[in-house]
Amino acid sequence: MARTQKIFDLAGKPVGKIKLPRVFETPYRPDVIKRAVLASQSHRFQPQGRNPMAGKRTTAESRGVGLGLARVPRLKGPRGALREENLKEGKKARLAFCNSGNSLQGACL
Numbered sequence: 479m480a481r482t483q484k485i486f487d488l489a490g491k492p493v494g495k496i497k498l499p500r501v502f503e504t505p506y507r508p509d510v511i512k513r514a515v516l517a518s519q520s521h522r523f524q525p526q527g528r529n530p531m532a533g534k535r536t537t538a539e540s541r542g543v544g545l546g547l548a549r550v551p552r553l554k555g556p557r558g559a560l561r562e563e564n565l566k567e568g569k570k571a572r573l574a575f576c577n578s579g580n581s582l583q584g585a586c587l
Contacts, residue, residue, distance in 0.1 A: 481498045538551035 480500075481502055482495045483498055484492045485494045485496055487493045536551070536553070538553045540549045540551050541547060543549065
């Protein structure tokens with residue numbers, strides 16, 4: 479069943495008829511139209527992505543066992559451990575009001 483449509487001139491009077499393509503015979507589906515519009519609008523959004531190397535760009539390595547130190551990853555060079563508070567031996571506690579391990583008002587814990 480082919481549908482026909484009238485053709486109008488600029489004055490609004492019918493001039494002729496045209497046969498419409500079969501695509502105009504499909505039923506009206508607002509859910510499909512909304513999905514197509516949202517799909518085309520989503521191309522304007524800024525694409526987001528996470529860096530797969532995030533958190534893995536450090537040169538820290540563990541020194542292994544047998545050194546009397548915790549197996550905490552340590553940076554190469556003068557910086558030392560990533561977490562100095564977790565060292566096993568040789569480091570004094572870092573507390574508030576302490577000056578290089580010595581309390582300003584007495585013995586430091």
